[in-house]
Amino acid sequence: MTEPGILQVRHVFKAFGGLQALSDVSFSVPRRGIVGLIGPNGSGKTTLFNAVSGLFPPDRGEIVLDGRPIAGRPAWTVARRGLVRTFQVIRVFGQMTALENMLVAAPGLDARAEKERALALLDRVGLSRHAREYAADFSYGMTKLLEFARVLMPGPSLVLLDEPAAGVNPRMRETLWSIVRESREAGTTFVIIEHDMNVMMTLCERLTVLNYGEVIAEGPPEEVRRNKDVVEAYFGKTAERAER
Amino acid sequence: LGPAALAAEKPVIVGASISLNGAYARTGEYQKRGYEMWVEDVNARGGLFGRKIELKYYDDKSNPNEAAKLYERLITVDKVDLLLGPYSSPVTKAAAPIAEKYKIPMVSTGAADQAIFRQGFKYIFQTYTPENFYMDGVLEMASKAGYKTMAAVNEDTVFAKGTAEGGIAKAKQLGIDVVFREAYAKGVKDVSGIILKAKAKNPDIFLGGSYLPDSTLLVRQAKELDFNPRVYVFSVGPGLPDFGKNLAKDSDYVFGPSQWEPTLKLPGAQEFADRYKKKYGDEAAYHAAGGYGAGQILEAGIRKAGSADREKVREALAALDTMTIFGAYKVEAGGLQVKKIMYMTQWLNGKREVVWPENVATAKPILKAPAWKERK
Amino acid sequence: MLESLPVYLQVIVGGLLLGALYALLASGLNLIFGVLRVINICHGELMMLGAYAAFGLFALWNVHPLLSIPVTFVLLFLLGIAIEKTLVERVAGAPELSSLLLTFGIGIILTSVAMNAFKADFRSVPALTGSILLWEIALPRARLASFATALVITGGAYLFLKRTRAGKAIRAASQNALVAETCGIDVARVRLFAYGLGAGMAGAAGNLIALSYSFNPEVGHVFNLKAFAIIVLGGMGNFAGAFWGGLLLGVVEGLTGYIATAQVVDAVAYILMLLFLLFRPSGLMGSAK
Amino acid sequence: MKESLLPAALAVLAGLAALLAYAALASPYLIAAGFTIVLFVTLSASWNLVSGYTGYVSFGHVVFFGIGAYTASLLAVKGGLGWPAATLGAASAAAVLALVLGSITLRLKGAYFAIAMLGASEAVRVAASTWESLTGGGSGITLPNLLSPRGAFLLLGITALGTIVLTYAVAQSRFGLHLLAIREDETGAEAMGVAATRAKTAAFVLSAVPAGIAGAANAWHINYIDPESTFPILLTIQMIVMTMLGGGGTVLGPVVGALLLGLAGEFLWARFPFIHLGLYGLLIVGIVIFIPEGLLPRLMARGILPRTRRL
Amino acid sequence: MRKGTDAETAPEMTEDSVLLGIRNLCAAYGKVEILHGVSLDVRRGTLTCIIGPNGAGKSTVLKSVLGQLRVTDGSIRFDGREIRGRATHKIVRDGIGVVPQGRIVFSEMTVDENLDMGGYTVEDPAALRRARERVFALFPRLAERRGQRAGTLSGGEQQMLAMGRALMTGPALVLMDEPSLGLSPLFVDMIFEKIGEMKRSGMTILMVEQNAARALAASDHGYVLDLGENRFDGPGQDLLSNPDVKRLYLGER
Numbered sequence A: 001m002t003e004p005g006i007l008q009v010r011h012v013f014k015a016f017g018g019l020q021a022l023s024d025v026s027f028s029v030p031r032r033g034i035v036g037l038i039g040p041n042g043s044g045k046t047t048l049f050n051a052v053s054g055l056f057p058p059d060r061g062e063i064v065l066d067g068r069p070i071a072g073r074p075a076w077t078v079a080r081r082g083l084v085r086t087f088q089v090i091r092v093f094g095q096m097t098a099l100e101n102m103l104v105a106a107p108g109l110d111a112r113a114e115k116e117r118a119l120a121l122l123d124r125v126g127l128s129r130h131a132r133e134y135a136a137d138f139s140y141g142m143t144k145l146l147e148f149a150r151v152l153m154p155g156p157s158l159v160l161l162d163e164p165a166a167g168v169n170p171r172m173r174e175t176l177w178s179i180v181r182e183s184r185e186a187g188t189t190f191v192i193i194e195h196d197m198n199v200m201m202t203l204c205e206r207l208t209v210l211n212y213g214e215v216i217a218e219g220p221p222e223e224v225r226r227n228k229d230v231v232e233a234y235f236g237k238t239a240e241r242a243e244r
Numbered sequence B: 001l002g003p004a005a006l007a008a009e010k011p012v013i014v015g016a017s018i019s020l021n022g023a024y025a026r027t028g029e030y031q032k033r034g035y036e037m038w039v040e041d042v043n044a045r046g047g048l049f050g051r052k053i054e055l056k057y058y059d060d061k062s063n064p065n066e067a068a069k070l071y072e073r074l075i076t077v078d079k080v081d082l083l084l085g086p087y088s089s090p091v092t093k094a095a096a097p098i099a100e101k102y103k104i105p106m107v108s109t110g111a112a113d114q115a116i117f118r119q120g121f122k123y124i125f126q127t128y129t130p131e132n133f134y135m136d137g138v139l140e141m142a143s144k145a146g147y148k149t150m151a152a153v154n155e156d157t158v159f160a161k162g163t164a165e166g167g168i169a170k171a172k173q174l175g176i177d178v179v180f181r182e183a184y185a186k187g188v189k190d191v192s193g194i195i196l197k198a199k200a201k202n203p204d205i206f207l208g209g210s211y212l213p214d215s216t217l218l219v220r221q222a223k224e225l226d227f228n229p230r231v232y233v234f235s236v237g238p239g240l241p242d243f244g245k246n247l248a249k250d251s252d253y254v255f256g257p258s259q260w261e262p263t264l265k266l267p268g269a270q271e272f273a274d275r276y277k278k279k280y281g282d283e284a285a286y287h288a289a290g291g292y293g294a295g296q297i298l299e300a301g302i303r304k305a306g307s308a309d310r311e312k313v314r315e316a317l318a319a320l321d322t323m324t325i326f327g328a329y330k331v332e333a334g335g336l337q338v339k340k341i342m343y344m345t346q347w348l349n350g351k352r353e354v355v356w357p358e359n360v361a362t363a364k365p366i367l368k369a370p371a372w373k374e375r376k
Numbered sequence C: 001m002l003e004s005l006p007v008y009l010q011v012i013v014g015g016l017l018l019g020a021l022y023a024l025l026a027s028g029l030n031l032i033f034g035v036l037r038v039i040n041i042c043h044g045e046l047m048m049l050g051a052y053a054a055f056g057l058f059a060l061w062n063v064h065p066l067l068s069i070p071v072t073f074v075l076l077f078l079l080g081i082a083i084e085k086t087l088v089e090r091v092a093g094a095p096e097l098s099s100l101l102l103t104f105g106i107g108i109i110l111t112s113v114a115m116n117a118f119k120a121d122f123r124s125v126p127a128l129t130g131s132i133l134l135w136e137i138a139l140p141r142a143r144l145a146s147f148a149t150a151l152v153i154t155g156g157a158y159l160f161l162k163r164t165r166a167g168k169a170i171r172a173a174s175q176n177a178l179v180a181e182t183c184g185i186d187v188a189r190v191r192l193f194a195y196g197l198g199a200g201m202a203g204a205a206g207n208l209i210a211l212s213y214s215f216n217p218e219v220g221h222v223f224n225l226k227a228f229a230i231i232v233l234g235g236m237g238n239f240a241g242a243f244w245g246g247l248l249l250g251v252v253e254g255l256t257g258y259i260a261t262a263q264v265v266d267a268v269a270y271i272l273m274l275l276f277l278l279f280r281p282s283g284l285m286g287s288a289k
Numbered sequence D: 001m002k003e004s005l006l007p008a009a010l011a012v013l014a015g016l017a018a019l020l021a022y023a024a025l026a027s028p029y030l031i032a033a034g035f036t037i038v039l040f041v042t043l044s045a046s047w048n049l050v051s052g053y054t055g056y057v058s059f060g061h062v063v064f065f066g067i068g069a070y071t072a073s074l075l076a077v078k079g080g081l082g083w084p085a086a087t088l089g090a091a092s093a094a095a096v097l098a099l100v101l102g103s104i105t106l107r108l109k110g111a112y113f114a115i116a117m118l119g120a121s122e123a124v125r126v127a128a129s130t131w132e133s134l135t136g137g138g139s140g141i142t143l144p145n146l147l148s149p150r151g152a153f154l155l156l157g158i159t160a161l162g163t164i165v166l167t168y169a170v171a172q173s174r175f176g177l178h179l180l181a182i183r184e185d186e187t188g189a190e191a192m193g194v195a196a197t198r199a200k201t202a203a204f205v206l207s208a209v210p211a212g213i214a215g216a217a218n219a220w221h222i223n224y225i226d227p228e229s230t231f232p233i234l235l236t237i238q239m240i241v242m243t244m245l246g247g248g249g250t251v252l253g254p255v256v257g258a259l260l261l262g263l264a265g266e267f268l269w270a271r272f273p274f275i276h277l278g279l280y281g282l283l284i285v286g287i288v289i290f291i292p293e294g295l296l297p298r299l300m301a302r303g304i305l306p307r308t309r310r311l
Numbered sequence E: 001m002r003k004g005t006d007a008e009t010a011p012e013m014t015e016d017s018v019l020l021g022i023r024n025l026c027a028a029y030g031k032v033e034i035l036h037g038v039s040l041d042v043r044r045g046t047l048t049c050i051i052g053p054n055g056a057g058k059s060t061v062l063k064s065v066l067g068q069l070r071v072t073d074g075s076i077r078f079d080g081r082e083i084r085g086r087a088t089h090k091i092v093r094d095g096i097g098v099v100p101q102g103r104i105v106f107s108e109m110t111v112d113e114n115l116d117m118g119g120y121t122v123e124d125p126a127a128l129r130r131a132r133e134r135v136f137a138l139f140p141r142l143a144e145r146r147g148q149r150a151g152t153l154s155g156g157e158q159q160m161l162a163m164g165r166a167l168m169t170g171p172a173l174v175l176m177d178e179p180s181l182g183l184s185p186l187f188v189d190m191i192f193e194k195i196g197e198m199k200r201s202g203m204t205i206l207m208v209e210q211n212a213a214r215a216l217a218a219s220d221h222g223y224v225l226d227l228g229e230n231r232f233d234g235p236g237q238d239l240l241s242n243p244d245v246k247r248l249y250l251g252e253r
């Protein structure tokens, strides 16, 4: 218990009707870290992101960002405190150009610098050619990339990525992960949901595993990978393959 | 005067806005027919001082704003010489100040609201009997028949309310008690609450300041809820042929004031009614006769003035005392009609008869409507 | 004032009878909204045409206004199909605003056509007047008939949607037309049919209106607004909701007219609607979210 | 950015000069007709400010026009204020009403919002006709002649110009971008840090003010108001149709639409008194089917106009 | 070459063996042409996959087959018949099932009702019931959530539902747009397993995948698309070991 992490989630519960989507979830994210959140489909990962980012309040529990409680605060205040996220089911602004999409997320201090930064980010994810096209005309993967670039636009301190690489071409995925590494070096913290285990093993310092809304394991990737419960609930044969 | 000289004379352009859409579309249409028949007649007679009359009109959609703009247009763009009024009091309220502003005489028809003619305007002249006299006839008869209580309802618009309040004032004069009083909104779809409350007071007279749809509804729901006053009277509905069509036998015994009836022994009224029927296929309603009468008043004014000069026509109209197919015309300062009386009709055996005043009556009134259950 | 219980019963019964008619009108509107995602602002105008159809049949051939219901239903069904096929289908998938305006334009055209064809006279069909007495309560014949008819048609449509395969296809098409097509559903036909059905229901409602009210070409407007208020009360797209919403509005209007004044009755629909939007946006029947 | 402000400033000056010249030179009828046109421009531009940019389709925008008309008239008749103060009062009343209504209705989405606004405007209309002691009920209010037709035209013309400038400023700003983001996906925008409730309420209030002033100017123009003609639903529809024709969410779209339809309206009612409503209906249908995105966006897509949010 | 050709002589060349044949396909969104002459063959009973960068036009190929898009040129033959220009719902009745990209389900309907809609063209209720049982056997998770509104399922669950829905008619050809998208490793394994099973049961599958290595490994034949054109094609394993494909499209160093 040295320096407290940038984000603490303590005893969070969330139910939908009869379904307990999160039950007593606690975890914490160290500053400037890359933390992975994994778990079978429907285990509550996206729900946890939603609760943390202020899309809806948790039923119970505490969420602390940078020492300040944020549970139940509206999404935009959370975002202005430096926590932004991407969506698993993409949410770009279709009738706006890629560039405008980027600028919505800008802090609005220096218009020219922000525009340059936006273009540079779009370039990184291979969309500079499409900067002035409407996002509605993008292919699935292109929208994912746009959303990824957009989330970095405000210079956030904590980024939640919900399957950012799903539907993204393997080559572009590598770029994407290297951007994550670079941003971490520059001081940004990441929490990532991703099903590509090869990536998660090398990218993340810690993994938290959810199953049926509960944390069933937590720790460094190597350790988590060997956890029997996790193997059974999540990896299946992939784990064996990764061992080989 | 040779034909060449005649043709050279410019026509006298008479302007008006007319409600061809919106709430007053039907009555507006009637009024327009009256105007048009008058124009035809004048022109068939060779015009006025050799000048033909030309009617210039636009549709005001029953909207006062629109009418104000249209009169502005008629005056400044179409350069009309004289004006006829639009239909309805609210629309006239918006139109009158424009005519006044440009000092152009306007014979107003279709507006019974006295307030318009009490503003001290100099260029506006009323054709209709003001609304506060609408109910006089029936109330006098009812009072004579010994009735003592009355329920009064009205649509909450200027004219309808004015007729009801005129009726209430008259009733008080005659010693009749107003035991129930309520208003309802324009376009009302259900009046059962009103009927039930009125029924609880068991009044002799049921008076409505209303138009056709609400009059119809009031009678229909009175029957449904077995409300049985002895005298029914409504300001506008029963005056229209459609009242009988819409209610069939249930329209019987209902009184309705009338500005005019084709059967009246007024000079030219009968003949107008016949010609109207031939031309348009339906019975002439008073709105049509009012339109024609307004034309006649304007015509009389021009004749008296000796030309279509606006100032002279204004003076003539202010002093005129004349008779048209629509009834008497004479106004006091401000243009308020003071000479024309209101007639009272009653539906009897599916027909509308004039029952008051006695000297023009076509039938004897029945002042004791049978209860609904007793009707066949 | 000394009110007795029977009077209140009378008011409530009157409201229910009127409410069923509202329900029929709103159900058709709701069906169209649910399937086509089109806010059919010309619904009241379709109803108005139904009223004229009934009036015409009565005036020309003396057809009893209850017997004319199937005819008006079919006539308006066909008109609905024509409108959908030529116009509404072209805005399939466009934002709500487009269809809102399109149908508004259609409504104006229908009013204008009716105005030129039938003039602005207020009409009404003098049949089924008076009441049947049940204990101390008067049941107006015309409204009783409306009530029964509205119940039958609304119920029939409800069962159709819930139970039949075609009904489910209608619901699927309402959610994602592209995917529904990939399930082999002919979405264009479904939409056509749903619109026809909604229009037919509006026509039947018009037929019933002709029985109890006077109407003219412009009467559609008021009913439009009420029908909207009702589907908000019931929950948009919720078929059963429109039915209960209609009844609720009928009763509340009746009570307002009796307890307060008929002056404010029209505002009741809007105020009720605003209250619902605020406190129970999912409507009477909707579960929260 | 600095130099690009110049053409805009010049355009505003030119507009102002044109207004003044027209007010000074036009015949009374042309003033009356011109009044209708600037009325349409003001109203569509004000509607566009909230609905075009945020996508919250206000189907009862006429309520702000109406409240402006009533406030101005009452302040003048009962409060004895002159037209400038009464007009300011109208603007403030519209703003306050927008704040109150907005805090209720802007929580609703899509069609719900549209219909709630429709209901709100009707409810206010019913209130205006029922509250007789204040408003004169169905009899309406007759006003003294406080401002000449020319004056009313100029007042409204400047309001129209101001609304356009306001729209331009909004379109250029981050605030405008936020409004557009709300139009596209409100939840997504909030997650990006957009204070959606605050932004859309601000847009709503901003859009209500010109509509309120328009109501006041209209009262000065015709000197008589009543509930029926002050809260006509058709006027809301006209704002929407005009904006749609020109293109919502653009600066000049509503202006173009209002000019075209305003002129077409004058043309239609003058020529075809019996069927002009039907023709108007046909026009709406035609617009929706053939140019649903509006003229300006269509021209931009065709490359005839530059694709920019400045227009 | 029509029916009756000796299958033994040139099996891969007969029209018979090709279930879906695309020749020189050009397609556009509005004015913008996206596909500039794509050709590919899907042979009966095989698994064929299309890979390529984002925006290459892979989904567009599938949409063109389904008639959801303006095809400007070329031909699309299914089971020997030209289907270009045919209405989507008819193409589906011809025997093509679809799993759309991005987990699209009827979100206001229950899982059961979604499956019903998948089997919309199946008239016989008993057959429908059997089809549903097959789907539940394949995806037990769906059986657990039969009555739940599909919109509230997790991403992975929705993907399973979309697949299950496509299988309800027992189609001859299934088009899948990224079936593994967003699925946990366990499910990815399972899905590839099931796809193999489906293939063995005689179904023909055309799949678009970003999980490219995995997809190629499982495929009989693969196509690489880039910028709306064919780049490479060949047996899955060949492509997998082709150094250019590796470098450009699989992202392996």
Ligand SMILES: Nc1ncnc2c1ncn2[C@@H]1O[C@H](COP(=O)(O)OP(=O)(O)OP(=O)(O)O)[C@@H](O)[C@H]1O
Residues within 6 Å of the ligand: A016, A017, A019, A021, A039, A040, A041, A042, A043, A044, A045, A046, A047, A048, A088, E152, E153, E154, E155, E156, E157, E182, E184
């Ligand atoms: N709004 C909702 N209403 C009802 N149930 C919900 C809702 N949102 C999520 N759920 C349920 O909560 C559970 C957790 O869902 P969640 O989306 O968090 O899963 P996940 O871990 O992100 O899965 P995946 O990897 O498939 O995206 C699922 O079973 C889902 O069906």
Ligand SMILES: Nc1ncnc2c1ncn2[C@@H]1O[C@H](COP(=O)(O)OP(=O)(O)OP(=O)(O)O)[C@@H](O)[C@H]1O
Residues within 6 Å of the ligand: A136, A137, A138, A139, A140, A141, A142, A167, E029, E032, E034, E052, E053, E054, E055, E056, E057, E058, E059, E060, E061, E101, E210
């Ligand atoms: N609805 C549309 N309107 C206009 N352009 C579109 C539309 N959908 C896709 N495009 C364009 O077509 C191209 C191909 O898109 P497509 O969806 O086929 O790509 P894809 O290969 O499936 O990519 P991904 O792997 O990202 O899904 C892209 O450049 C995209 O911008």
Ligand SMILES: [Mg+2]
Residues within 6 Å of the ligand: A045, A046, A047, A088, A162, E154, E155
């Ligand atoms: Mg998820």
Ligand SMILES: [Mg+2]
Residues within 6 Å of the ligand: A139, A140, A141, E058, E059, E060, E101, E177
């Ligand atoms: Mg794709």
